[in-house]
Amino acid sequence: MNNSLSIEEIFNLVRDTLNRAGSSSHQSEAVADTISRAERDGSVSHGLFRLPGYFASLKSGKVNPNPNPNLSQITKAVLKCDGDRSYAPLVHKKFLNNLVNVSKDIGVGILSINRVAHFASLWPETEILAENGLVGIACTSYMPAVAPFGASKKLYGTNPISFAWPRKNENPIVFDMATSSLALGDVQIAARDGHDLPIGTGIDKNGNDTTDPKKILEGMLLPFGGYKGSHFAMMIEFLAGPLVGETTSFITKENNINDGGPPLGGQFIMALAPEIISDLNDWDKNAEPFIEKLSSFDGVRIPGKRRHDNRNNIEKVEVNSELLNKIYSLK
Numbered sequence: 001m002n003n004s005l006s007i008e009e010i011f012n013l014v015r016d017t018l019n020r021a022g023s024s025s026h027q028s029e030a031v032a033d034t035i036s037r038a039e040r041d042g043s044v045s046h047g048l049f050r051l052p053g054y055f056a057s058l059k060s061g062k063v064n065p066n067p068n069p070n071l072s073q074i075t076k077a078v079l080k081c082d083g084d085r086s087y088a089p090l091v092h093k094k095f096l097n098n099l100v101n102v103s104k105d106i107g108v109g110i111l112s113i114n115r116v117a118h119f120a121s122l123w124p125e126t127e128i129l130a131e132n133g134l135v136g137i138a139c140t141s142y143m144p145a146v147a148p149f150g151a152s153k154k155l156y157g158t159n160p161i162s163f164a165w166p167r168k169n170e171n172p173i174v175f176d177m178a179t180s181s182l183a184l185g186d187v188q189i190a191a192r193d194g195h196d197l198p199i200g201t202g203i204d205k206n207g208n209d210t211t212d213p214k215k216i217l218e219g220m221l222l223p224f225g226g227y228k229g230s231h232f233a234m235m236i237e238f239l240a241g242p243l244v245g246e247t248t249s250f251i252t253k254e255n256n257i258n259d260g261g262p263p264l265g266g267q268f269i270m271a272l273a274p275e276i277i278s279d280l281n282d283w284d285k286n287a288e289p290f291i292e293k294l295s296s297f298d299g300v301r302i303p304g305k306r307r308h309d310n311r312n313n314i315e316k317v318e319v320n321s322e323l324l325n326k327i328y329s330l331k
């Protein structure tokens with residue numbers, strides 16, 4: 001089997017697979033765009049690896065095959081979206097532009113999203129905001145997979161947060177990270193590929209340290225950075241849950257159909273216009289020297305650069321053959 005695919009072939013594979021599961025072509029293409037861009041950038045745990053889960057939640061009926069997400073403007077700054085049980089990339093494709101317009105108009109905008117299934121990286125949404133000259137911040141919660149600092153029971157999701165800083169003549173700076181020591185997807189890939197993980201990544205079901213990803217999957221992940229990361233994970237439970245009118249991870253799990261796909265939940269996205277907030281046209285005059293200094297330090301890697309470099313010279317992507325077989329056999 002040829003497991004070397006171009007980005008266009010990946011896009012088509014995702015679109016056709018989701019169409020086969022009954023999804024509208026609008027929704028299939030939005031997810032195909034997100035997955036193919038993840039593969040292009042080397043975000044392997046949130047590329048094709050997620051396709052069986054996306055397929056499963058369409059087949060089970062948890063995710064709406066033909067959703068019609070809608071947007072209401074609550075105040076000048078707050079946009080509220082009912083996702084209509086869609087996949088998040090469809091909501092982003094339809095409504096991020098509204099968030100851009102609001103934020104450019106009054107300096108700040110919030111997109112508060114309900115009833116959406118988020119199974120992707122978050123950089124696609126913050127990067128678009130930064131490409132439009134805005135600071136972007138996004139977070140979403142998940143289902144319990146992470147023990148709060150000090151505990152050996154899971155309560156927090158892997159709760160990612162992404163931040164993007166716009167630059168006038170360069171690619172934006174974008175970080176996107178789980179608040180667990182590692183994304184669950186990367187633990188699943190390590191288990192599949194038989195790689196050990198560093199001590200401190202997670203603990204087994206009895207609360208003992210382990211390097212075995214299978215034992216971490218039976219047990220739980222730990223937050224990044226000890227109690228400080230734990231509080232970030234807690235913050236995201238509030239921001240992507242109650243603040244947007246949604247459940248926190250443990251109730252999300254109680255409501256979830258266990259079909260292998262993502263649960264329905266919320267997402268919080270905020271955009272900030274630097275020229276309005278700083279009241280300066282040359283709002284980047286203090287940022288650029290800082291970025292230059294940071295980049296000059298030996299050993300420093302600017303987040304987002306790896307992905308931008310990857311996409312510059314990508315021709316084909318090698319896809320795990322077991323995964324490809326699984327995708328081809330999805331019914």
Ligand code: NDP
Nearest residue numbers: 118120121122158160175176177178183301303304305306
């Ligand atoms: P990583 O730990 O791989 O990377 C986190 C961030 O740190 C990235 O911005 C990365 O930049 C940067 N980075 C990585 N290594 C270095 C380094 N050596 N020096 C400086 N910066 C570095 O990601 P995670 O495992 O935490 O998360 C992976 C993905 O999982 C994310 O995209 C996240 O959104 C997604 N996720 C999604 C969830 C959901 O519910 N939808 C839940 C949890 C995670 P770069 O991108 O440039 O490599």
Ligand code: PYC
Nearest residue numbers: 119142158183184185
């Ligand atoms: O990798 O932790 C993860 C994750 C959860 C939902 C989507 N990705």
